[in-house]
Amino acid sequence: MIIIRITGGLGNQLFQYAAGRMLSIKFGTSLKLDITELQRKTYRIFLLDKFNIQAEISKGSDLKKYLKFSRFFPQDYHPYIHHILFPLFSNIYYEKSFHYDRSFERIRDNSYLIGYFQSEKYFLSIANILRRELRLNEKLSSESKELREYISDVNSISINIRRGDYVTNHIISRRHGFIGADYIHQAVSVIRKRVKNPHFFLFSDDIEWVKNNIILSYPATYVDINYPDRVEEDLILGSLCKHHILTNSTFSWWVGWLNPNASSIVIAPRNWFYKLKVSTKDLFPSSWIQI
Numbered sequence: 001m002i003i004i005r006i007t008g009g010l011g012n013q014l015f016q017y018a019a020g021r022m023l024s025i026k027f028g029t030s031l032k033l034d035i036t037e038l039q040r041k042t043y044r045i046f047l048l049d050k051f052n053i054q055a056e057i058s059k060g061s062d063l064k065k066y067l068k069f070s071r072f073f074p075q076d077y078h079p080y081i082h083h084i085l086f087p088l089f090s091n092i093y094y095e096k097s098f099h100y101d102r103s104f105e106r107i108r109d110n111s112y113l114i115g116y117f118q119s120e121k122y123f124l125s126i127a128n129i130l131r132r133e134l135r136l137n138e139k140l141s142s143e144s145k146e147l148r149e150y151i152s153d154v155n156s157i158s159i160n161i162r163r164g165d166y167v168t169n170h171i172i173s174r175r176h177g178f179i180g181a182d183y184i185h186q187a188v189s190v191i192r193k194r195v196k197n198p199h200f201f202l203f204s205d206d207i208e209w210v211k212n213n214i215i216l217s218y219p220a221t222y223v224d225i226n227y228p229d230r231v232e233e234d235l236i237l238g239s240l241c242k243h244h245i246l247t248n249s250t251f252s253w254w255v256g257w258l259n260p261n262a263s264s265i266v267i268a269p270r271n272w273f274y275k276l277k278v279s280t281k282d283l284f285p286s287s288w289i290q291i
Contacts, residue, residue, distance in 0.1 A: 003032045003058050003066060004113040005075075010047045010231060011250025012116060014134065017048055017055065019104075019117035021133070022126050024054075027109040032058040034112075037075055050232040052137050066091055066112035078114075100282040118250065119282040120257065131260055136236060143225040144233045147201075150221070151240050154199040157191055158241035159184060160234075161214065162249040163206040177274030179247040184214055186291055187245040187267045192218070194265055201241055203227075203234045203255075246288075248272045256288065267291060 004020035006013050017033070024031035033055050035046050048055070063071050068088060070081045082089040093107050095115025104122060107113070117123075123130060140148060166178045191198055200220040204210045207224045226233045235251065238244070239258035243265040246252040256266040270290040272280045284290060 001030050001032060001062070001110055002027065002113065003034055003062060003111075005034045005037060006046065006048070007037045007041075007044070008116075009044055009251060010235065011252070011254055013046070013048050014254050015117050015122075015250060016113075016115075017053060018123040018126075018130055019115075020113060021054065021130065022123040023107060023109075023111070023113075025126055025129070029109055031055040032062055034058045034063060036063070040075070047232060050136055050138070052133050052135055054133060098278045098280065098283075118253075120285055121282055128260075131258060134258060136232060140233055140236070141225070141230060144230070144237055147221075147223065147225065147237055148240060151201060151237065154219075155195050155197050155243075156241035157195065157198050157200050157243045157245060158238040158255055159187075159200055159202045159214075159245040159247075160238055160249070160252040160255050161202065161204040161206075161210050161247055162252065163204065163209060166249075167206075173274070175273060175276050176248055179269055181214055183247070183269055183291070184245065188216060188218070190267055190289065190291060191243060191245065191265065195243060198243075200245075201238070203238050253283075257285070262287075265289065 002020050002023045004016050006016050020031050031054065033048065035057060038044050038046050070078055073081060079094065082092050091110055092112045092114065095101055095117060096103060098118065100119045100121040161184065163178055165172045166176050167173060188200070198218055200216055200218060201223055202210050202214060202220060203223045205227055207222055207227065211222050223234065223237065235255060238255035244256040244259065244267070246256050246266065246268045248269050266288040268284050268288050268290050272283060
């Protein structure tokens with residue numbers, strides 16, 4: 001059995017699921033998801049159940065096996081407890097760096113994982129399996145179905161723009177920060193040189209701001225039919241576009257990655273973080289264009 005702690009928004013949850021799923025396939029064992037942090041921090045909700053995932057929610061008996069008495073402490077204390085008393089918690093694996101951690105390859109069956117695992121290197125070997133499983137388990141809404149047809153009929157380019165807590169939360173803003181309109185226009189210029197008759201589809205958690213501030217001189221559709229109640233549909237619709245402009249969010253990353261077309265142009269920001277000095281060398285597939 002592999003258990004992985006699920007945290008954050010949909011993009012983070014997808015990375016964590018993908019890493020855990022790879023290990024479950026490697027060992028021919030079950031995957032269970034520990035969602036207790038999402039239950040504790042109610043500003044994020046569990047969204048993986050919108051997809052055809054092959055995993056179960058972990059039970060109290062599962063957590064007792066790995067976390068032992070530490071499960072009674074706030075999760076913020078877990079790294080200290082597990083480090084100091086390592087012999088008691090040797091089956092708990094902590095991601096050691098933002099870039100790909102090769103010690104991941106030495107994880108054994110019957111392990112509990114904690115981390116973000118934001119590189120396709122953790123799960124590239126099961127890419128086709130993941131793209132099959134990460135399909136919605138319910139039909140698209142009628143509005144999304146109509147938009148899906150439009151996306152397929154034109155030279156569609158998705159632009160996913162995250163603002164939200166990147167703007168309103170001063171801690172997150174210092175870490176990530178809103179990517180800015182200049183980057184969007186620069187990426188549009190790159191696409192325009194490579195794609196004839198582009199039609200841009202703009203998705204955002206602040207679509208009204210985008211409508212008023214990201215004005216393009218090419219055909220554009222500002223998608224306002226799903227957020228915030230059906231964000232998973234925005235993910236799928238974005239991935240169905242032929243090419244992609246990503247911003248610095250994991251949700252955006254998955255929009256680009258879920259498109260299996262090898263000829264798809266994916267543009268990503270070189271500066272993923274605002275001021276945080278972290279190596280992002282393994283964050284993007286080699287075929288993506290960084291600007």
